[in-house]
Amino acid sequence: MAAATPPQAHIIPLDGILVVTLPPILGDSDAEHLAEQVGGRLVAEQAHAVLIDMAQMRMIDSHMGRVLNVMAAMIRLLGAETMVAGLRPEVAMTMVELGMDLGGIPTALSVRHGLADLRTRAGRSE
């Protein structure tokens, strides 16, 4: 069976916010490179926040939870904040039953809500 290249994450800078869109299932090698990619773009774009769009993600297991926690810790050390947006209800429910949380990473219903929230936060801190 030929291994198809798994879909990757897309990173789009938007008014000082990096919007990171994750694919339905993130391959392990891509997950490992994600923090590195996001860190690089964060510095290059001088962004103040990273909004992780998980609307397409079909599953978050404890490995993916760990990847997110590590990335959020790195983003915090770089002086920016992380927000997760668009978790599907069935994914959120499965995470709760699995006993997983996102280690205090704030969440938003959708990318639109997340962007509004992050802009409000940035406005307050300026």
Added chain:
Amino acid sequence: MKPATRPIRATVPVHGEESLAAVHRLVDEAGQVMGYGLVDQTKLITAASELVRNIVLYAGSGQVEVEEMDRGGQNGLRLTFTDQGPGIPDVGRAMQDGYSTGKGMGLGLPGTRRLVHEFAIDSAAGSGTRVTIVLWKR
């Protein structure tokens, strides 16, 4: 490998992390053929993901078997995860929340048990591990 006909019965080998995608695909297809709802389908794929990662992490390789179950008219899927790895010396302890010997969050086994209706683990030091889970169709 595609479980096109019922009853569903298929096996997929696990060689490493790259086998995860094949397991996801198999479980996804089997769950769709069964007609699971969105939440159950997500639970099944997540449980499979956790257990395949355990195989990769602790044994290196193994296999996953997917079978359709019919118990008195109730249908479900049984997934069996087998490896010939070092086994778990203290299964009772491994089933406790927050316990992990490796890189895991300690959610793996106890967390996975909460996602399914039936969960059985057969393991001892040096004899490999077999985890069986069943999710009945509601």
